[in-house]
Amino acid sequence: MCRWIAYSGTPILLSRVLFEPTHSLIDQSLHSRMGVETTNGDGFGIGWYGDDTAATPAVLRDVGPAWNNRNLREVAHHVRSGLFFAHIRAATGTAVQQSNCHPFRHGPWMWMHNGMIEGFRLMRRDLAVAVDPALYPDIEGTTDSELMFFLALTFGLTDDPPGAVARMAGLIEETAHERGIRNPVQMTIAVSDGDGLWAFRYSSEGRSRSLYFSTDVATLRGLHPDAAFLQNISDETRLIVSEPLGGLSGAWNEVPENSYGLVQPGRDALHSFHPVRPAP
Incomplete structure (x- = not known):
């Protein structure tokens, strides 16, 4: 399906994470070891927050594969950030187009997803109708991933990310x-407002x-x-990753099934996750 990385911490060049590790995200775009597909070449995206964390994050997305994109390499070797997302896409039925590449952005929020909604074609209309009418015009693409983002925004993402x-998921x-x-x-999902980072x-x-x-x-x-x-x-x-970036012993821990984590200043937190039926 897809592979992704979310980084939070000391500002570094994006290339330190995207290109340099033994099993970097760029390597995973050709040689994924844990994904459904070995190759993830249906587009890519990066999103990063600058010094002003209250500002809208910058996003660069393209429909080509990540492994040979000169613009991605150029940006990654010159941009530093203390919180950034990177995603490589393997499409699951929707078009390979720029608006369908992750991460998705709305105001200060970024969202990226690996997975799918089974039977999405049959449910798309009903799920779309559940999106807040004020938010609906901002949906640009056709993926289940972006619709999940706007449903979460509808259900209060800006105030309560885990609850939203x-x-x-309950809907x-x-x-x-x-x-x-x-x-x-x-679903495995990463979402951030430039301050906290949640992963599900x-x-x-x-x-x-x-x-x-x-x-x-x-x-x-x-x-x-x-x-x-x-x-x-x-x-x-x-770092939160779809699959480990290298073989450094003791460096990686599997996120438990049905759980979410919060990366924040101070102590991180890991909690169980359960879908909730939304109120009518």
Whole structure:
């Protein structure tokens, strides 16, 4: 389906994460080890916050593969950010076009997704009608991923991200079950407002796509005192990835099934996740 990376911490060049690791996101675009598809070449996108975290994040998206895009390489080697997203796409039935590439943006919020809504074609109209009419004109593409984002915005993402995502997933499951679709939701999601970073791993069938978070930096320094790059990043630095970027022992931890995590200044948090039927 897709692969993605979310980074939060010490501002670094995007290329340090996108290109340099042994199993970088660029490598995964050709040689994914844990995805449904080995190759993820149906477009890519990066989104990053600058020094003014209250501002709208910058987004660069294109329909070509990430592995040979000169603009991506140019930007990644010159832009520094302390919070950024990167996504490589393997389409699941919707068109390969720029407006369907992740991450999606609305105001200060960014959203990216790996997975699908089973039976989306049958449910698209009903789900679209549930979007707040004031938000609906801002939907640009045709993907289930973007519609999930706008449903979450409708259900209060800006005030309560976990609750909004739970209500979004609950609506999809309720709508699907009315049509005899048993396991409609498959999702790993990253969402941020430039301050907090939330990541969700859930599927209706209990067999979700892969998702990992990095071990805290202080622990990694103790495990690998000779790793020079660990000396130049803060203890707050954290990565969430569809699959590990390299073989550094002890560096990666699987996000549990049906859970979400919050990366924030201070102590991170990991919680269980359960869809909730939204109020009428």
